[in-house]
Amino acid sequence: MPHYDAIVVGAGHNGLACACYLARAGLQVLVVEAAAAIGGMTSTRELVLPGFHTDVHASGYQLANLSSATDELDLAGFGLELIRPDVSLSKVFSDNRSLSIRTSLDHTCAGIAKFSPRDANTWRSLYGEYLSERDRLRRELESPPRPPEAISAELAQDPRGFQRTRFGYQSVRSWAGETFDSEEMRDLMADFAGHAGFAPDDAGGASFALLFLSIIQDAGNRAVKGGMGGLPTALAASLAAAGGQVRTGAVVTRILAPDGVATGVELADGAILRAGTIVSSIHPRHLILNLLREANLDHSIVEDIKRYEIGASQFGIYLALSGPVAYAAGSEAGSATQTHLMPSTTDGLAEAFRAVRAGQLPAVPSAFVVNEAAVDPSRVPKGKSALKVILTTVPYTADWPAQRIPYAQEVIEQICRQHVPDLKEKIIGMTVMSPLDFAADLASALHGTVTHGAMTLYQQGSLRPTLSLGQYRGPARGLYLCGAGSHPGPGVSMMPGRNAANVILADLDQSRRH
Numbered sequence: 165m166p167h168y169d170a171i172v173v174g175a176g177h178n179g180l181a182c183a184c185y186l187a188r189a190g191l192q193v194l195v196v197e198a199a200a201a202i203g204g205m206t207s208t209r210e211l212v213l214p215g216f217h218t219d220v221h222a223s224g225y226q227l228a229n230l231s232s233a234t235d236e237l238d239l240a241g242f243g244l245e246l247i248r249p250d251v252s253l254s255k256v257f258s259d260n261r262s263l264s265i266r267t268s269l270d271h272t273c274a275g276i277a278k279f280s281p282r283d284a285n286t287w288r289s290l291y292g293e294y295l296s297e298r299d300r301l302r303r304e305l306e307s308p309p310r311p312p313e314a315i316s317a318e319l320a321q322d323p324r325g326f327q328r329t330r331f332g333y334q335s336v337r338s339w340a341g342e343t344f345d346s347e348e349m350r351d352l353m354a355d356f357a358g359h360a361g362f363a364p365d366d367a368g369g370a371s372f373a374l375l376f377l378s379i380i381q382d383a384g385n386r387a388v389k390g391g392m393g394g395l396p397t398a399l400a401a402s403l404a405a406a407g408g409q410v411r412t413g414a415v416v417t418r419i420l421a422p423d424g425v426a427t428g429v430e431l432a433d434g435a436i437l438r439a440g441t442i443v444s445s446i447h448p449r450h451l452i453l454n455l456l457r458e459a460n461l462d463h464s465i466v467e468d469i470k471r472y473e474i475g476a477s478q479f480g481i482y483l484a485l486s487g488p489v490a491y492a493a494g495s496e497a498g499s500a501t502q503t504h505l506m507p508s509t510t511d512g513l514a515e516a517f518r519a520v521r522a523g524q525l526p527a528v529p530s531a532f533v534v535n536e537a538a539v540d541p542s543r544v545p546k547g548k549s550a551l552k553v554i555l556t557t558v559p560y561t562a563d564w565p566a567q568r569i570p571y572a573q574e575v576i577e578q579i580c581r582q583h584v585p586d587l588k589e590k591i592i593g594m595t596v597m598s599p600l601d602f603a604a605d606l607a608s609a610l611h612g613t614v615t616h617g618a619m620t621l622y623q624q625g626s627l628r629p630t631l632s633l634g635q636y637r638g639p640a641r642g643l644y645l646c647g648a649g650s651h652p653g654p655g656v657s658m659m660p661g662r663n664a665a666n667v668i669l670a671d672l673d674q675s676r677r678h
């Protein structure tokens with residue numbers, strides 16, 4: 165029976181990053197992945213037509229800009245190549261004016277000043293504050309989360325403690341309304357909170373929007389040359405160089421944890437693999453409710469994870485195009501890594517969230533476009549183009565088998581009518597992914613979500629996924645969590661994987677000493 169020091173379940177980028185750190189520390193590591201290929205939500209495939217390399221899930225290298233893993237694991241040395249387009253993101257309004265975050269802060273501010281000179285100065289000063297806080301932020305993201313009482317004690321000593329606490333709870337509408345004069349800057353902020361599932365009036369949306377947009381101003385909304393799949397490929401190469409192995413097409417059906425101690429995993433074909441350390445990068449609900457079902461878990465662990473909220477389902481329209489398209493807003497919008505198209509106002513976004521939460525398809529969905537080929541022509545055949553349209557929130561419960569294609573066609577009509585008039589005539593291939601398709605494609609995309617659990621205020625930090633599982637340690641000795649369901653949560657960052665590896669190595673060191 166094969167025996168390893170550590171088995172990592174799931175070869176998404178967090179599982180692979182965790183495995184790299186464990187292997188570099190000298191452990192014999194195996195990563196087992198259910199899908200036929202590695203990557204999880206960082207995979208690139210010929211999804212629409214041969215020769216068109218599509219990012220099925222993530223496209224932007226954003227939070228990862230702050231991650232130490234890129235350098236520590238020498239990902240550039242193992243083939244990761246990042247492209248930084250001048251225009252990181254653009255928001256297009258209903259009159260086809262646009263507002264962009266660009267590489268140069270001066271260029272960004274010049275664009276904002278067209279809407280409000282005061283907002284341009286405000287953005288400059290917010291960005292300055294981010295730069296002065298960047299190292300502290302990075303430390304927070306790259307450390308196990310502190311318990312709520314430690315955070316409260318620190319804020320009580322901080323002269324700005326009240327302001328920081330208030331900001332942490334604020335909705336994006338509340339904060340952007342008191343911070344910016346122009347509706348357009350407020351709308352841009354609201355869009356970005358919506359990315360993580362925060363409706364404009366949801367508590368906690370402000371800090372997420374400001375963090376992400378500041379990171380993008382700082383290091384860009386970078387794309388991986390050839391597709392996001394270049395990231396897991398580089399991680400797997402880094403892992404192989406450290407002696408680790410990956411096995412794909414290996415579905416883990418059970419984690420063996422007799423007497424509260426993790427000892428191995430069972431695969432769908434009945435094979436048993438043994439290891440002293442088991443690390444899970446899969447959705448925490450799947451881990452607790454399905455894979456640990458015979459581990460005699462404490463009742464409260466099961467009840468807490470049943471209440472762990474799943475979050476906003478997504479919808480994707482992937483288009484192969486006969487050639488580049490022209491945005492009515494101009495070339496700046498068309499050259500951005502991503503362009504936010506609809507709804508153009510905060511009220512419109514709030515209405516889209518309201519409809520989804522009532523189980524309805526929004527008349528105007530929350531949609532952004534990834535300009536895949538404009539940013540990286542190497543992904544498509546010469547002269548051709550490609551776009552990916554992501555709807556950031558749709559109801560999971562719609563009748564998707566019947567509504568999938570008509571809804572996609574309706575969204576394309578809206579985009580053509582308002583923003584990209586020549587889009588329809590250039591389409592030569594289309595693949596549509598409803599929440600059901602995302603979920604069927606990838607076991608971790610529960611209900612077609614991208615976050616391994618909603619990013620509500622009560623599912624962040626040490627409360628993610630639940631208080632008892634919030635420090636990367638699972639409910640059995642030797643079992644750990646290392647995916648987006650752990651701090652600091654979703655997004656391409658490698659941080660949950662890196663943080664978990666540090667906790668595991670510290671625990672192993674501790675047990676060796678005793």
Ligand SMILES: Cc1cc2nc3c(=O)[nH]c(=O)nc-3n(C[C@H](O)[C@H](O)[C@H](O)COP(=O)(O)OP(=O)(O)OC[C@H]3O[C@@H](n4cnc5c(N)ncnc54)[C@H](O)[C@@H]3O)c2cc1C
Binds near residue numbers: 608
């Ligand atoms: C449409 C979409 C767009 C996104 N856009 C962005 C973006 O632009 N920028 C950004 O930063 N983030 C984005 N994200 C979010 C980001 O991709 C994810 O949060 C992140 O990649 C999750 O990584 P992970 O390694 O934690 O989990 P995953 O990538 O989900 O990896 C988990 C792995 O576990 C495997 N697995 C599950 N069950 C089993 C089992 N029983 N046995 C074996 N293996 C199993 C799965 O197959 C999967 O490969 C997007 C996500 C989606 C879906």
